[in-house]
Amino acid sequence: MIASRSRLFSASLTVVALAIAGQAAAQDVAPAAPTPQSHPPAVILEPGQPVPGQTAPATPDAASDPHIVITDTPATPAIPAVWAPVPTNAEGRSAYGLYLAGKLALMQGEGAQGSDLLAQAERLTPEQPRVREQAFTSALLTGDLDVAAALAPTDAAASPAFVEGGRLVRLVQDYAHGDARAANAALAAQPIGAPHARAGLLVSPWIAAAAGDWTRALQPAPTAGDPLTLAFARINRATLLERRRKYAEAEVELKAAADAPTIGALFKRPYGEFMERRGRRDEAIALYRAAMAVQPVDPGVARALQRAETGGRPPASPDLREGAAQALVTAAAQASAERGNEFAAVYLRLAQNLHPDAETEYQLAQVLARAGLKSSARAALSRVGTEDAALYAAARAQMAVSLEEEGQSQDALTELRRAFAASPDNRQIALVLAGQLMQLKQHDEALALLDGPVLNAADQGANVHFLRGAAYEALNRTTEAEAELWAALQAAPNDADMLNYLGYLWVDKGLRVQEGAAMIARAHALEPDNGNIQDSLGWAQFKQGQYDTAVDTLEQAVDKEPANAEINDHLGDAYWKVGRQREAVWLWNRVLVLDPDAERRAEVERKIADGLDRPGSTGQGVSN
Numbered sequence: 001m002i003a004s005r006s007r008l009f010s011a012s013l014t015v016v017a018l019a020i021a022g023q024a025a026a027q028d029v030a031p032a033a034p035t036p037q038s039h040p041p042a043v044i045l046e047p048g049q050p051v052p053g054q055t056a057p058a059t060p061d062a063a064s065d066p067h068i069v070i071t072d073t074p075a076t077p078a079i080p081a082v083w084a085p086v087p088t089n090a091e092g093r094s095a096y097g098l099y100l101a102g103k104l105a106l107m108q109g110e111g112a113q114g115s116d117l118l119a120q121a122e123r124l125t126p127e128q129p130r131v132r133e134q135a136f137t138s139a140l141l142t143g144d145l146d147v148a149a150a151l152a153p154t155d156a157a158a159s160p161a162f163v164e165g166g167r168l169v170r171l172v173q174d175y176a177h178g179d180a181r182a183a184n185a186a187l188a189a190q191p192i193g194a195p196h197a198r199a200g201l202l203v204s205p206w207i208a209a210a211a212g213d214w215t216r217a218l219q220p221a222p223t224a225g226d227p228l229t230l231a232f233a234r235i236n237r238a239t240l241l242e243r244r245r246k247y248a249e250a251e252v253e254l255k256a257a258a259d260a261p262t263i264g265a266l267f268k269r270p271y272g273e274f275m276e277r278r279g280r281r282d283e284a285i286a287l288y289r290a291a292m293a294v295q296p297v298d299p300g301v302a303r304a305l306q307r308a309e310t311g312g313r314p315p316a317s318p319d320l321r322e323g324a325a326q327a328l329v330t331a332a333a334q335a336s337a338e339r340g341n342e343f344a345a346v347y348l349r350l351a352q353n354l355h356p357d358a359e360t361e362y363q364l365a366q367v368l369a370r371a372g373l374k375s376s377a378r379a380a381l382s383r384v385g386t387e388d389a390a391l392y393a394a395a396r397a398q399m400a401v402s403l404e405e406e407g408q409s410q411d412a413l414t415e416l417r418r419a420f421a422a423s424p425d426n427r428q429i430a431l432v433l434a435g436q437l438m439q440l441k442q443h444d445e446a447l448a449l450l451d452g453p454v455l456n457a458a459d460q461g462a463n464v465h466f467l468r469g470a471a472y473e474a475l476n477r478t479t480e481a482e483a484e485l486w487a488a489l490q491a492a493p494n495d496a497d498m499l500n501y502l503g504y505l506w507v508d509k510g511l512r513v514q515e516g517a518a519m520i521a522r523a524h525a526l527e528p529d530n531g532n533i534q535d536s537l538g539w540a541q542f543k544q545g546q547y548d549t550a551v552d553t554l555e556q557a558v559d560k561e562p563a564n565a566e567i568n569d570h571l572g573d574a575y576w577k578v579g580r581q582r583e584a585v586w587l588w589n590r591v592l593v594l595d596p597d598a599e600r601r602a603e604v605e606r607k608i609a610d611g612l613d614r615p616g617s618t619g620q621g622v623s624n
Helices: 005-024 095-107 111-124 129-142 145-151 160-176 180-189 197-210 227-243 247-258 264-277 281-294 299-309 320-337 341-354 358-370 374-382 389-405 409-422 427-439 443-450 462-474 478-491 496-508 513-526 531-543 547-560 565-577 581-592 598-610
Strands: 042-045 067-070
Touching: 095 111, 095 129, 111 129, 129 145, 129 160, 129 341, 145 160, 145 341, 160 180, 160 197, 160 320, 160 341, 180 197, 197 227, 197 320, 227 247, 227 264, 227 320, 247 264, 264 281, 264 299, 281 299, 320 341, 320 358, 341 358, 358 374, 358 389, 374 389, 389 409, 389 427, 409 427, 427 443, 427 462, 443 462, 462 478, 462 496, 478 496, 496 513, 496 531, 513 531, 531 547, 531 565, 547 565, 565 581, 565 598, 581 598
Parallel strands: none
Antiparallel strands: 042 067
């Protein structure tokens, strides 16, 4: 079976999305940080189920509605096992139903709806700390920051992840709403604790500066802690010192961060920007070049170097709200690098509320997607505007990834067209667009793109040859298809999809059956669990008259891909050849309910009517 074009699209689209995301993302190398403290999950019990931690089962009235029982701990206040009566809202919906509906919505990626339903459940059950915690978390992840601030747990028995996270949200929101003095006073009295201490450490000086408390704002950075966080704290202090025109002290901090072992290259760019603002352009250029020597693919440093070398205007120092937002983005990047995507989403939401920024929105979409909140991730991507063409193209490509995963192929194509229009010289996006056009059988347009100046270059890779060969094959231009697929295979001789594609072409069209069968066998050895390649192997055996062997191989392929119309069709042909005609006809009828294309449907209907070996039936199968 020729390699699935949808599979080819998905793989290439993921590659381009990751590549573009890597260009747009903040630095993500970080040392280990404290792991968020775990907390008991909510447990939904039906009447009569035992409550975890209790020796005797709960014994509600058998006629009562299902109810919520939250896993208890010795430090948690006792919670009633049964509600009587069951709490309901004005519309008659029970707390239990709202809770379940909210959890289901979150599981399906509908973050905003899930957050609202859980908040409604919490209002009916304020005495249930775990319901409150989950409502708080969902409000955070979906961006309802003021709602989250109101729901933030304060009970000393609650998990620090919730208590300290709630304090961080409340205080940053106080600052966002114009009350920096209250937020600063609260932070002075009690800093944000673990597991959100890093975010608190980085944002607090900015809030202090906004409150006019420059003594706290300019306190020296701590000396104990992970080196990366401490270096970022020094950068923050340097920026605030620069705002106070204490340039010599600012440079001391910047130089210390830039000279730090292992991580210093990360901080040569902010040091260089400071140099540019001080009129020391040559020193800035030297710093940028030193950073490029360590990390040559950092696009931010590359842009800074180009700007400095061409005499461009240096970037302005951030204002206080922007600086606080950048501090939270830094905390988010470190949390994300440690796979704390939920924490990262919270910090980025807070940052966006302080200072909206397209790159931060894009980063938010990335962490929301990794946290499983696909709908919220798409909403964030949709808010990335066209001001930065490369970032807009990246967002549109990432949107296409998400839509394709949801089966919305036409919408994914629309997004890819937008991405390519915004970045018409981007080879990766052009290649993925061509793959999506192929998947949707728009072969002529795909071929025009593949033959255009962006992709038809001297250094075009195996994937371009592969897609061009697939386009030629779909247009029945077999000789040209062979040449392109052979070129692809020379560039990637151990690629299973490429071996399978050319091998199947030769076998199915009777061109070089034995050579094609050998290629397919190599592909199968590389990916033995791939049902599509196993189908190709079985079909090669069929075409060589090895019908009994083909039956065994194709049965295994159907086990791996039971809903694949082509594989079922091939197995039906093999059954017919070994005398199992009744099973063959049953399988052909099954093919008709598996949404085959028009050509395959017509061929299968002929075989059902006339059999495989009777006049009018080719028995050749139809390639994808």
